[in-house]
Amino acid sequence: MSQGADPATPPRDRATDAASEGKAPRTERGRRTMRAILDAAALEFGERGFHDASISGITRRAGVALGSFYTYFDTKDAVFRALVRDISDQVRDHVAPAIRAAPDQLAAEQAGLREFIGFVRGHKELYRIIDESEFVDPESFRLHYATTAERIAGRLKDAATRGEIRADVSEVHAWALMGINVFLGLRYGVWGEDRTPEDIAETIADMLATGISPR
Template identity: 60%
Template sequence: MTTVPTPVPPSSGKEPRTERGRRTLRKLLDSAAAEFGEKGFHDASITGITSRAGTALGTFYTYFDSKDEVFRALVNDMSDRVRMVAREALAGEMTALATERAALAAFLGFARDHKEIYRIVDEAEFVDPASYRRHYETTAQRIGERLRKGGESGEFREGLGEAHAWAIMGMNVFLGLRYCIWSEDASIEEITEAAASILQKGITRQPG
């Protein structure tokens, strides 16, 4: 369904140059997601990653210098994948509100399929604060950009800015935590309907 992005070059000079290299790097990052997601940063190990990937230890060092470095590459990779999943969901003509709804649905679907994303991104706050911050700042910027476009097209009201973007991101993140990570006791349709209804009309009773 979703395109898996070309992995981000982890260190300058260590980018894979062949398709086979890119596949190996992808496998290492997926194995790192499983290893860090299951064990957490401190208990995760490089041999745990290579053993999951079925690669030699030396292969790991072709792409990464350390556990810190593969963790950083993984957070950036997760961030990229969330971005791409949302972008793919937005193909075609859609109203601005439908766009927010589709972006949330795509994110929730991704989170259900990759529950480890919360633990990994959340642990980045402690292990790699710069990546943590960049993940949320770039996500909020993308939402802010959509709000700006929606304002220009006349669908969204004027005066929406960064704070509104952060508010929407927070809604999405916590809905994912509750309904994708902790439990799946509501459908993605129900959850996106709740969020979209807030964005459409707020929570107050409308006059008339």
Template identity: 75%
Template sequence: MTSAEDAASVASLDKTPRTARGRKTLRALLDAAASEFGERGFHEASISAITRRAGVALGSFYTYFDSKDAVFRALVTDLSAQVRDHVAPAVRAAGDGIAAERAGLAQFIGFVREHKEIYRIIDEAEFVDPDSFRSHYASTAERIDQRLRAAAMRGEVRSDVSDVHAWAIMGMNVFLGLRFGVWNEDRSVEDVADLAASLLRHGLMPEDL
């Protein structure tokens, strides 16, 4: 499923748009919700502010969503899909398992620099909609786990990779994205990705041991 298809599927039950115009309006609402929740947080955000940002009538919101909670839940799913689709082509094009993780991190930090609001939204999801929060991270870790296991089968990484390794890599990526994507852009994406890839490839053991 592509991010466009994901966007069309996140409306409230029985409100999935069936026309191109409807999908365009839904996309505008989700983008406006990202800006509103990202700037004001869930509790201060309002449906009327989202529709003003989207440039649509207030009534149009309820064509797609039942509540503020519903659009927030849809937004978490949508952002997760956007990250997945942004990262996937570079990961697929990588030469080996470590290169794939390097490419994924580089693309993720690049995405974060253009969508800094993602961290506030995902963090709030832990309390606003714990199921979406958990699903976001669980699905991300599962994709990494699948990549690592495939790389292990090809002999590119150690044979005993597991979900622990996948969650560790994801945790590293999350905090590198926060530090070098949101807080400060004082190092190049390529430099950060290279150092992280070196850590994965060689670990922290001194080179002479």
């Protein structure tokens, strides 16, 4: 749900990574089938929640046979865990180009937030899925945020080394920045769209640059 990107890391094959152990697709057709299952699972879990969602509902939405599901996933829990990882990767891969293209770190954070809110508006179900993972699979929930914060911390430290931001940035700053992004995505991506992503990102970029003290 939250955004973070390591500009030096190329996108992985999410379909291959997401399968249950020993069930990774080996062909392009298999990867397409698994992608369809994950996309359908996002809609099924997003609309119905984990407990009311069903494997048959996922395969119906994906337009694949029930047996195709078990080719790649052992259980409903397994596809849910895979989906949480997949959502994290989708967000990362979506915002990464904008972050890489920015001229400096403050501009990168502005671009990343703008792209994140835009992504959320097209994938509103992701908040329900990530929030529910806290109870369905707490380790996936924790890993989602921990890995995102780690990526943010890494790029902040790199920027500090380049002299673009303050030298004492830490994990605290990374988690705070991630929290800003998460709740702005909820407010302006899921609950309402009454301000543009550009306007929101510009406001936060100004806050990061100048703080909230009187001018």
